Amino acid sequence: MPARGRAAIAGVGAASAALGAGELTAAVFHATASPLLSVGSLVVDLTPPFLKTAVIAAFGTGDKPFLIAVLLVLVLALGAVAGLAQAWRPPAGVLLVVLAGVVAVGAAITRTGATPVDAAPSIVAAVVGGAVLARLVRTIPTQGRRAFLRGALVSTVLGVVAGAGARALTAGQRGTQQAIDAVRLPTPTATVPPPAAADSFDVQGLTPLVTANADFYRIDIALSPPAVDVGSWRLEVTGEVERPFSLSYRELAALPMHEAPTTLMCVSNEVGGTLNGTAVWLGTSVRDLLARARPKAGADMVLSSGADGFTASTPLAVLQDPGRDSLLAIGMNGEALPQLHGFPVRMVVPGLYGYVSATKWLTRLEVTRFDRATAYWTTRGYSAQAPVKVSSRIDRPQTATPAGIVTVAGVAWAQHTGIARVQLQIDGGPWRDCELAGDWSVDVWRQWRYRWQADRGSHVLRVRATDATGLVQTARQTPEAPNGATGLHTVQVSIT
Known part of the structure; x- marks a missing residue:
């Protein structure tokens, strides 16, 4: 050699x-x-x-x-x-x-x-x-x-x-699985009723209404999820407030806890992508914690920080909105928060993309202003504020399907607004109204389906949604940056 x-x-x-x-x-x-x-x-x-x-x-x-x-x-x-x-x-x-x-x-x-x-x-x-x-x-x-x-x-x-x-x-x-297994979640002061039978369709290949913890998407900046010691963990609530304070995990868990079903969305989700998921979260109200801290006049943003170095800029008004269930979550689908999803504590804010709201391994809430502080992704060219855009996805069919009655199905979402209508277009033809499953929560995606008499050949399917305010999903294609992709999910299917 x-x-x-x-x-x-x-x-x-x-x-x-x-x-x-x-x-x-x-x-x-x-x-x-x-x-x-x-x-x-x-x-x-x-x-x-x-x-x-x-x-x-x-x-x-x-x-x-x-x-x-x-x-x-x-x-x-x-x-x-x-x-x-x-x-x-x-x-x-x-x-x-x-x-x-x-x-x-x-x-x-x-x-x-x-x-x-x-x-x-x-x-x-x-x-x-x-x-x-x-x-x-x-x-x-x-x-x-x-x-x-x-x-x-x-x-x-x-x-x-x-x-x-x-x-x-x-x-x-x-x-940290032993520590997670040792956690005993407190009894909620309010529980969410389980979905009714009408809230979901029994269609093979359709995204389930609630995502199992093991299947929930994970996008963050941590190559290895932080191993946070729950015994020494503290949450600091500070910044432009009259009464800054901190809480241990035990103190936080002793606060009133309630359940809230919420669909989370990653801003990196492409049109038709699967970087989203729904869980029933157990947590305490961010609004109540902020009321305890008493933000000063002029403050308009909360900069949340995680143990992995991530920060997110969330509008203060959103977190104070009495009609929005923004949580510091410690539970996910009836279990202690998994490590991959932010154990011991994470933020869950309906209606905003995760990069401005869903901080995992949470350690700090700093009340500040948008003109004084920036967050991890906003320093990299993303928008400081990013409400979730109305969108929809075709889950099935994705492969060759026999001719005859074909059930086309998927999910649509307009967080904190709700879905009022979903329509399907076949081969560039007229838009056809789809059947909607029940509306379990305004903060959760909604299933839809359409029974299609499919002839043999190659066909192009497109879907669009309309939210509860009448806003129709745009067909204009934009990339994920700086505040979420737009366009209509389109699939080509072969009918044999």
């Missing part, structure tokens, strides 16, 4: 050892200080909005595994380059490893809630990576091919084993 090939292999082995050592150190000190996750989070923060939107459109809720896989490939590729540089002109390769470590340290200690100790995993990774690289490259001229490959393989395997061990050690930290 040529010397250059051995040098590249040495670099890959050193990168594997570095990753393993860094992950193992993070498991001991702080799981979220993992070099890979720290750099990944930095990449998420620096990625242009248009590219984030494209990745979410392509991979949906698999965007984070995709990013981690890409980072792993890049780290190994960087290791190969470092190996070549070290063989060409030592200690160039080691210096490259050190530089990568410096970047990882910077990414780790600048994350929200970071401490100086969070630098340790990246420092250890750089030291181990540099040492292994120098040793392996130094042995290239003196060792036979088998001996060299054996040494490189040992470094790689040890790195993989250390990384896997770190994953196992931190599973409890990341999952």
